[in-house]
Amino acid sequence: MSWMCDWAVARPRRNSYHSGRAFSRQSGALLGLLLLFFAGGAHAADPLEPIPVVRGAAGAFDTEVVALCPDVSEKPEVFLARDGDGLAGHLARGRQQVYLVDPWASPTAHAEGFDGVVREVYPAILKRLAAAGGQERITWIGHGLCGLLPMAAAARPSGNPPPVRWIAMGSPFDWSQPAPSLVAWVDAWLAGKALPQSVMRLFFTGFREALGARRSSLPGDIERRGSLEESFELHHRQNVSRPPPVAVLEDLKRWFEAGQLTDRAGWIDYGIGFRNVQGPGLLVAGASDPVAPPESMLAGLDRFAPEAGVGYHLLSRVDGDREEYGHLGMLLSRHSARDVDPLISAWLRGEENLP
């Protein structure tokens, strides 16, 4: 019964996300605010330092290390933003050593863009994860652009990052036909303009409002306000997003124009890493995701070496899920707790037949 006691006494600690299940469910919003406060302090100290997420008893160091890495415009807390819990809480309760990492907050990302993250930040984070978790075995779960880091690192001729298991969620592999709303969003950021309508069109596709017996999948504060574009934008700004590094946005712009993922000097084709990267890996695509449409992720799937053991999973109603998941829906939708979290857990356990 000791673990129950742990839950009962659990409280937020500096530089970590440590909370109890009941506590988090009852006081999710308040806890989220507290955690953001503490997390902000941690980031200011060292943006590369992984932030542990603890549910229940801490210090179970015989389990593998799972790193959760957000997309370029997201706070790491996006993995906890679903009712104060999210995928991070789910995995932590499964006795994984869960850490939130944030390569996009590093000075290198702001100065050198994606190249700097691949060359310096990603290997440094892996080393710190190994040290913090006491494990060489690391599973990297990246949302959006973060899902590309294992492949991009494997494309560097002199790079030799430690092997990881990886999951890429909503990560675009084909840059030749980006969705217009994605291009508009990048252009707006580079021009310093607000583009609230693109937030809903880009990140919040697939959410479903209540209809008859069907439950709404909208985050609670949006549902209370009504599903207006402004509500999505406000929710996104307050709970999910933060300004992306301009250097990375410039990289995105360059990739759109070139139709491929290369470094700034044009010397490294990061696409080579698809053939070099080790597995096992899993691609998780959202059926309605304009950032990383299924056809974009499948373009990547076809390029991995067969021996890498890379799987593909489409989050779609027709395949039994509760909605046509979009880019943030796979993390924030209320349905994702039943559709996405068990999928990730099952894959981490090595189950062959994923739910």
Add this chain to the structure above:
Amino acid sequence: MSRVLLTLTLACIVAGCAAPQVKNVAELDRYQTTVTTDDGWTLAVFRVPPAPGTEAMPGFGVPVLMPHGTSVNRFNYMTPGSDLAGYLSRQGYDVWVPEHRGDRSSRSPDPKGYRSGDWSIDDIADHDIPAVLDLVLRETKQPQVWWVGHSLGGILGYITAQSDRSPQVAGLVTIGSPGAYVHPSRWVLKNSRHTGLLPKSGQVPTRGAGKALVPVLDVAPDSRVLHVIFNLDNVDLPTLMRFTHEGMENIGRGMTEQYLSWLQQGDLTSRDGARNWTRGLSSIRQPAFVIAGRVDHIVPAWTARYGYEQLGSQDKTWQVMGVGWGHRADYGHGDLLVGRNVEVELFPLIGGWLDARVGAATATPASADPWEAPASAPASAPSASEGPAAP
């Protein structure tokens, strides 16, 4: 009930299910003519001539051939509110909508031939389409048609554009048409195993299944089975209910078998396997506009995208219909033609794409290149006083 649903589901793996409200049938009959194929089938062909006052438009008098999808009929394109044929007519185009063998309007030379359901996509491509092409080119006195096809209608465009009839196709618009069945979804893999439920001969009764769906639509507007065909958040229920009454046709067993073989092998091939139409996509040189629905589960966007990638056309355009692409909803397979906003979101894209090219195509000088227009200069568009030939 489960068998009905399963049969419908299997059928709809391949169905270009779309076409809602019923236009006045007598009005449609006014546009109807018939054509006889070289193997004796009689097919209905519907012509929607250029609307009055369109003489100055770039597409005036340019013939557009619009074969329909599987398990549906002319209502695919000819219904108020989602009337692509009417829309293009109002842009000046001379629109022709043929029906295929096996549709209620068709007549087989052998009564057993209709009941047997033993026709295939090869038969439509090799016999129906050439007869229709000859009719359209003869009646319009034009050397080429522009092809607009939804689902199977687009596949037939791909097939024709790589056949000896290719010079008669000026360009292609395919809407929810696969280039190959790559990466089939878990749903397709699961359901394609149930082939034992298909009838041993005759036709797959999708028309009856469609009518059986009416009560399901009424009580379960959030049905997952229907979601395979339509994004139910993007279509109006009354439209769907009317569609199931008039817009659906049975599918011949031969066609069903061919679709199932495509699902198993990936590539689109002739029934005997001798012709691989997926590989042939690279030989197509015509301008092409490939349109996919973001949440199309019959022809997922990546299968349409595969076709786009394989096309040998220098001038090719890719378009996804979805929220991230500036539209009001993510489009499913059926709602690519009957979605709430197709008249303002999709049809103008098609019209604009055609308008931007028809002038250039007719101005192209004759060339020895077999992939370009034939040596004979295109006939000029009919003048306003001439008007279209009487159907």
